[in-house]
Amino acid sequence: MKIGILTYHACYNYGACLQAYALQQSIKRRYAECDIIDYQSKQLIDINHPFCKVPKHPKEIIKNITRLPYYNQLLRRQKLFEDFINNVQMLSRRCSTDKEVEQVCAEYDCIVCGSDQTWNLDPNIRYETPLYYMNFPKVQRRIAYATSFGSWVKNFPLREKELLPWIEQFDALSMREESGVKMLRSRGMACEWVLDPTLLLEQTDYDKIAEKRIIDEPYVLLFSWNGSKEAVEITKKVSDKLGCKAFYIVPPPRAMFCGIQRKLDVGPREFLSLVKYAEFIVTNSFHGTVFSTIYKKPFISAIKREVDSRRASLMKQLGLENHLMSPEIMELNTIMETDFSKVESNIEMLRKSSLSYLYNSLEE
Numbered sequence: 001m002k003i004g005i006l007t008y009h010a011c012y013n014y015g016a017c018l019q020a021y022a023l024q025q026s027i028k029r030r031y032a033e034c035d036i037i038d039y040q041s042k043q044l045i046d047i048n049h050p051f052c053k054v055p056k057h058p059k060e061i062i063k064n065i066t067r068l069p070y071y072n073q074l075l076r077r078q079k080l081f082e083d084f085i086n087n088v089q090m091l092s093r094r095c096s097t098d099k100e101v102e103q104v105c106a107e108y109d110c111i112v113c114g115s116d117q118t119w120n121l122d123p124n125i126r127y128e129t130p131l132y133y134m135n136f137p138k139v140q141r142r143i144a145y146a147t148s149f150g151s152w153v154k155n156f157p158l159r160e161k162e163l164l165p166w167i168e169q170f171d172a173l174s175m176r177e178e179s180g181v182k183m184l185r186s187r188g189m190a191c192e193w194v195l196d197p198t199l200l201l202e203q204t205d206y207d208k209i210a211e212k213r214i215i216d217e218p219y220v221l222l223f224s225w226n227g228s229k230e231a232v233e234i235t236k237k238v239s240d241k242l243g244c245k246a247f248y249i250v251p252p253p254r255a256m257f258c259g260i261q262r263k264l265d266v267g268p269r270e271f272l273s274l275v276k277y278a279e280f281i282v283t284n285s286f287h288g289t290v291f292s293t294i295y296k297k298p299f300i301s302a303i304k305r306e307v308d309s310r311r312a313s314l315m316k317q318l319g320l321e322n323h324l325m326s327p328e329i330m331e332l333n334t335i336m337e338t339d340f341s342k343v344e345s346n347i348e349m350l351r352k353s354s355l356s357y358l359y360n361s362l363e364e
Contacts (some may be wrong), residue, residue, distance in 0.1 A: 001033070001109045001110060001362070002029055002033040002034075002107070002108045002109050002110075003025055003027055003033060003034040003035075003108060003109065003110045003111075003112060004034075004035055004036070004037050004038065004092060004100070004104070004105060004107075004108035004110070004111045004112070004363065004364070005020065005024055005027070005034065005035070005036045005111075005114050006037045006039070006105065006111055006112070006113050006114065006118075006132060006134070007019070007020050007023070007036070007113065007114030007115060007116055007118055008114075008116045008117075008118060009021075009036045009038075009085065009089060009091075009114075010038070010039075010040045010044065010048070010079070010085050011044065011047075011048065011127070012048045012077070012081045014223075014271040014287060015116065015198070015285065015286060015287025015288075015290070016116050016266050017081070017084055017089070017268045018198055018206075018268055018271075018272075018287065018291075019116050019196060019197045019198050019287070020036055020089060020112065020114060020116075021084075021088060021089055021113045021199075021209075021268075022198045022199075022200055022201045022205075023112070023114050023115060023145065023146075023197035024036055024089065024090060025201060025205065026140070026197060026200045026201065026355065026358065027112065027358070027362070030359055030362070031362070034090070035090055035091060035092040035108075035291055036062065036089050036090065036091050036092065037091075037092050037095065037101060037104055037105060037111075038091035038092050038093065038094045038095060039095045039096075039100075039101050039131075040094060040095070040096060041096055041097070041127065041129075042096060043126065043127055044127045046316050047126055047127060047341070048078070048081075049078070050067060050074035050075065050077065050078055051063070051064050051067060051074075051232075052064055056336075059253075060133070062253050063252075063253055066252035066253045066256055067251055067252055067253075069284070070251065070252070070262065070264050070287065072265075073262075073263075073265040074219055074251060074264055074265075076231055076265035077251075077264050077265050077266060077267060078269075080265070080267025080269070080270060081267045081268070083267065084267050084268045084269060088209060088268075088269075092104050092107075096333070098129070098131050098136075099106075101131060101318075102136040102137075104186065105136075105139075105140065106132070106139050106140070109140055109141065110140055110141040110142070110143065110362060111134065111140055111141070111142050111143070112131075112143045112144075112145050112362075113132055113134060113143065113144045113145070113147055113170070113175055114145055114146070114147065114197065115145060115146035115147060115148065115196050115197045116147075116148060117148045117149070117150040117152075118132035118147050118148065119132060119133065119147050119148060119149045119152075119180075120148065120149055120150035120151075120152040121152060121155075121159065122150070122151075122152045122155075123171070130162075130163065130166070132147075132151065133163055133166040133167065134166060134169065134170075135166045138169045141171050142169060142170045142171055142172075142299050143170065143171060143172045143358075143361045143362065144167075144170050144172065144173045144174060144175075145174055145194065145197070145358055145361075146174055146175065146176040146194050146195065146197060146354075147174075147175060147176065147180075148175065148176045148177055148180060148310065149175075149177070149179070149180050149183070150308075150309075151308055151309060151310075153177075153179045153180055153183055153309065156183060160187075164187065165210070167184070167189070168189070169345040171361070172357075172361035172364070173189055173190065173191040173192070174191060174192040174193070174194040174357060175191060175192075175193060175194070176194070176195075176196050176313070176318070177193075177309050177310055177313040178193055178298055178309075178313045179309045181193045181315065190277075192336070192357050193329070194353075194354040194357055194358070195317070195347075195350050195351060195354040196286075196287075196290060196352075197225040197292075198287060198291070198294070199290060199294070199347055199351060200329045200351055200354060200355060200358075202294070203294050203295055203296075204285075206272050206291075206294065207266075207272075207276075209269055209272065210269055210270070210272035210273050210276060211269040211273040212273065212276045213273060214270055214273050214274065215247065215274070217244065217245065217275065218242070218244040218245075218279045219244055219245050219246065219247050219276040219277075219278060219279060220235055220238050220239045220242065220244060220245070220246040220247070220278065220279060220280045220282065221246075221247060221249070221274050221275065221280070221281045221282070222235040222246055222247065222248040222249070222260060222280070222281075222282050222283070223247075223248075223249055223282070223283040223285050223288040224254075224255070224282070224283060224284045224285060224288075224302070225250055225280065225284075225285055226254060226284070227248075227250060227254035227255025227256075227258060228255075228284055228302060228304065229304075230284070230302045230303065230304050230326055230327050231283070231284050231302040232255055232258045232260065233327040234247075234282050234300055234302050234325070234326075234327050234330055235260060235282040236259075237327065237330060238280050238282060238300070238313050238332070241332060242279055242280060244279055245261065246259050246260045246261065247260070247261055247262070247263045248260045248261065248262050248263070248313050249262070249263055249264065249266050249271070249274065250262075251264055269338060271291075272291070275291045275292065275295050275297065277296050279298075279299060280297070280298045280299065280335075280347070281297050281298070281299040281300075282299065282302055283299065283300075283302065284301065284302045284303070284311075286310045286311055286314060288301075289301045289311055289314060289315070289320075289323075290314065292325070293318060293320065293340075293343060293347070296340040296344075298332075298335045298336055298338070298355065299323060299335065300323060300325045300330065300335060301315065301320075301323050301324050301325070302325065302326070302327075303324050303325065303326050304326060305326075307324050311324070312324075316348065317350060318343055318347060319342060319343060319346050320338075320343060322334055323335065323338070
């Protein structure tokens with residue numbers, strides 16, 4: 001059987017690249033022919049570029065100005081992402097339009113619509129598209145594995161009449177978050193709650209592609225895409241407590257004046273290295289939380305008041321709810337005393353059931 005994976009795989013986003021890689025590796029353990037559909041629209045390519053080539057908005061001008069001091073690092077970052085996407089992932093021929101995606105998908109016996117927020121149609125996500133609902137005539141088996149509506153799940157009813165007919169075309173449905181599972185089940189659909197693909201692999205699997213240690217001194221790693229105040233504040237407190245430097249790996253203008261040193265020449269391989277060798281990790285990212293867990297690192301998943309459904313669902317699965325902390329309730333002793341053997345037992349049980357679901361869905 002020839003299998004294709006349709007997901008976000010080419011964003012300059014560590015979680016997106018690594019979840020696509022993990023799903024492909026998991027499928028290839030059973031099936032030799034498995035490609036990621038290499039869909040890269042012009043819009044996505046433009047968004048990926050570290051600088052706005054023709055800035056039309058004040059925010060784009062600010063982005064260019066604040067990134068100039070990091071020019072060389074950002075070009076290196078671009079090269080590292082492109083190397084991972086083109087040489088570590090195994091891809092179909094390139095598609096730049098929806099029609100080309102439809103034509104390439106027709107060459108496969110089964111399409112797995114993969115994880116990440118592929119079903120999130122929030123217009124603030126500039127590369128969102130209903131294409132990931134496979135909104136074209138069905139000619140092959142279709143499986144949704146650990147896909148996600150993200151926080152947009154509450155707005156799904158507004159487009160339900162448009163989207164439900166496409167969802168109903170899937171032969172097997174599973175979601176990454178409990179909220180998505182409940183929503184689809186309430187519409188009379190069979191849907192399973194499964195692990196994000198990144199948790200289908202083990203630390204030893206990631207060690208094979210991780211870069212060697214790239215920061216020699218002890219450090220705290222901050223990974224927050226939006227540079228939230230609470231994540232920055234917690235990072236500074238932890239850095240002072242442990243007496244070591246902190247590094248932030250997201251480009252400006254995010255947290256432009258946070259006062260934490262940036263390291264931006266980081267692709268997916270380097271990201272794994274930074275997680276592996278960190279003394280402590282502060283994040284408010286879903287995949288930042290995932291990889292902190294995989295590498296059994298002391299970490300805080302920073303929150304302000306309410307936690308988003310993606311992380312809440314993940315922490316519930318893993319039994320790590322007590323790692324959700326705000327600056328006001330930060331308790332390092334709790335973090336340092338985490339028994340990762342219990343967490344690993346939870347992951348192992350969920351990994352087995354998730355892989356069983358994936359393989360059974362493919363073999364049917």
